[in-house]
Amino acid sequence: ETGVTQTPRHLVMGMTNKKSLKCEQHLGHNAMYWYKQSAKKPLELMFVYNFKEQTENNSVPSRFSPECPNSSHLFLHLHTLQPEDSALYLCASSQIDRGNEKLFFGSGTQLSVL
């Protein structure tokens, strides 16, 4: 148990659906991240939130919409996705003002877009 919980663990959706991924961290960290893990590709940083403010958007298509209502919760809203968006989406958190960039990852949401 890493202290970072992601739901759902698995999600199958059609290209016209709207769904949301949820991440919650119980570690008191001040930064949260979304990463995308596709087969045979390195992990890709998607978004970074620092103290609830988005500080990084790594050229992610607008069909992915993050939301960080507080420093413990992070959402990724999905709409009109494409089959190539099928991947494992990982949430992570860290306490960056200690100069400690140790990331704590959730178990991920395995997304399949049909």
Place this chain on the structure above:
Amino acid sequence: AQSVTQLGSHVSVSEGALVLLRCNYSSSVPPYLFWYVQYPNQGLQLLLKYTSAATLVKGINGFEAEFKKSETSFHLTKPSAHMSDAAEYFCAVSVPPGGTSYGKLTFGQGTILTVHP
């Protein structure tokens, strides 16, 4: 800009044998380097990290890695493999903290370690 190259997408060893997973990095500034492990159906866990102190870093589960600036390498080793070591391993690089550092890790493509009885 930073990048990481992991040599070998698959490594297979026998139980009890030496584990060597290779990682080379590129960074315009002195880097911080990390090894993460991912077990099936789980997120990533930090194995060890190099943050400009000792060049030989010891991590969890008997793993260690040595930072070699002259070779721009940070290879991961374990003297004796155990069946439970079977997983995917990721090398990552970031810049040291300061200014607007946000834990932005750049990951390698991963190496799947298989351990045979």
